[in-house]
Amino acid sequence: MPEPLWLVAANVVRWRRYGDGGQELRPGTKAYRGGAKVYVLGTYPGMGHEQVTTVGRGRASGRWITIDTGSRHLHTFRPKLVHTPAVLRHAALAARPHTREEAEELAGLLERLAAEYRETHHGAPHPTPCRCHTCLTVAGPGGLSPA
Structure with missing residues (x-):
């Protein structure tokens, strides 16, 4: 069994802006379902x-x-000590080992940058109503933001 490894975990946004000026919404990404945990x-x-x-x-x-x-399609970055063998096999090929402190620092940086990239990527106002991650976060879990 491989040794546990500190990685940064995140979740895929439930909805993302797409298309001309970000006026369309798509769930998750092409590869991942919205809400999926990724490392x-x-x-x-x-x-x-x-x-x-x-x-x-x-x-x-x-x-x-x-x-x-x-990174704009991910949110809630956090350090995580990973024990899952399949993730550790993938990480052995691509990741360099992190300490907990390095994972915490990288998680904070990625969270800040991802929020910035979500806001600046399309450079156009949000559609009305909007269910993108930013608008859902501002409006709360039950409501839709007017943009």
């Missing part, structure tokens, strides 16, 4: 952490997949 295996520092390598259960197959995704 960050790596980042691309030269690109400002806009893209991260993740491992999680795929939308279609339910199998563990490793894929690059936009």
Whole structure:
């Protein structure tokens, strides 16, 4: 059994803005269902952490997949001591080991940057009503934000 490893865990946004000016909404991403838990295996520092390598259960197959995704499609970044053998196998190929402190620091950075990327990516007002992650977070779990 592989040794546990500190990684950054996150959840896929339930709804994301899509299309011309972000006026359409799509659930989750092409690879992951909205709300799915994923683990960050790596980042691309030269690109400002806009893209991260993740491992999680795929939308279609339910199998563990490793894929690059936009950090703006993830939220609630947090450090997690991972024991799941399938995740550890994927991490052995891509992740460099983190200490708990490094995972906490990276989780805080990614949370801040992902929120910024969600707001600036489309550069247009939100549709009305909007169910994107940002609007749902502001409006609360039961309501829709007017934009």
